[in-house]
Amino acid sequence: MAAATTSALPTIVIVPGSWQLPSAWDEFRAVAARAGHEVYHVSLPSIGGTELPLTGLPEDVAAVQHVLDGLADHGDDIVLLCHSSGGVVGSNAVAGYDIATRKALGKKGGVVRIVYLSAFLLPKGKSLLDMLGGVPLPWMIVDGDRVTGDPEMMPEIGFNDLPADQQAYWAQQVTWTSAALFAAPSEYEPWNNGIPGAYIFQTIDNALPYNLQQNMAQQLQLGPHPRNATMESGHCGFLSMPDRLLGALKQVIGGN
Template sequence: MASNTTIIFVPGAWHPASCWDKVAKHLEQAGFNTDLVDLPSVGPPEHLKGFEPDVEEVRRHVIAAGDAGQKVVLVCHSYGGLPTTQSVEGLDLKTRQTRGQPGGIVHLVYCCSFVIPEGESLIGAFGGNDLPWFIISDDKMQYFPNGPETVFYNDMSEEDAKSATAMLKPHSYQTAHSRLTYAGWKHVPSTYIYCLKDNAIPIVVQKMMVEQTAKGYGVRTETLDASHSPFWSMPKETAEAIQRAAES
């Protein structure tokens, strides 16, 4: 039953949790509970030295839903896939139930996100090189996207893209160098939402992560004819893909 499931949304770098609002509302109308995570690495007073605070914040939301007896579907976008993947350790439904805890994670949904193995980082996934559209501070502690209207929002109107860009905040750059020690997609059923018009993580890279990195782990796939930000340009279709994952 949808009422027994909480869908928790994790944004990517630079983005507030509210970017998921439209998708969450569609799923609430379908009877699901929803929860949005604001990552500590987005616009902090002092930039983080690693992604651990992000991991702990995701875990805090999962534990709260699990302790309430809810099945949890974790939905992550872009960079958010790293702390989400790491956060799964020990919080899947089967493991928690063996400890007498009523709820836990039952499914992961990666929306044009990073699926990488243990020992790897976001920067490592790009061969150890910064992307050309990264604007990195001199102290290597924060970064910001150059031209987000083209990189993230290329299927949106100029007005909507400007509105979305205005919501972005500087992100803690060192989180991009944090290495996974736990690959949650190996232990929990997962779905990947391909975004065909993505200029940030091109579709060829998305498919490589699913078909090569996660080969043999039975990752379901959904496909949207969307940019890197389907939560704004295609919220209804994104919600429907997430609902199918939750019900799979």
């Protein structure tokens, strides 16, 4: 877990997607910190894990909740920013940590909004693999208990809006994700439990296409005060346009 600066603005907790190391978020974290936000990136055990058996969704959820525990008890208003498969982790981790639930229990702090950035919103009982049609996508390589991205395809799939040299660089700065994460069913729907949500669409995303983002984001209409913003970016807008991402985040945070 890494943090930067302190302020009265909402604390941003980043729940990353598969394969990417924390360094991929460094520039966005710096941008948000300069704007006055305290920022945390949660290192998920399913990403690059080495202890066998490799862990999955429950352990990732526990890692996020460990961060939320300390921040909420400190009284922080928290925005949970979830990217890609991190949407599943964040959705499950927020259970019981939203500010309304905590206030009803006489506790301070909590999550004021969960924000999905080209992220998966899964109906309860469905897994990531279910949402992919039951089989890995063509650019995913399954090797036993690990899933990686095809190194020949990753530059265009994950980093298509970056210059060629940066595409090549970031395509090398990845690791594996536990196959267990993809198989685990989601157990919580924040939008059906009174937790405000928002979606930041990335319109030229080759990993999670725009139309699929739109389809999943419709679920947020079932919850309170849904919001959205749009970026003309690929899957990793935090790399290609971190300033624009912060602007989009502020747009969907609104008064919080």
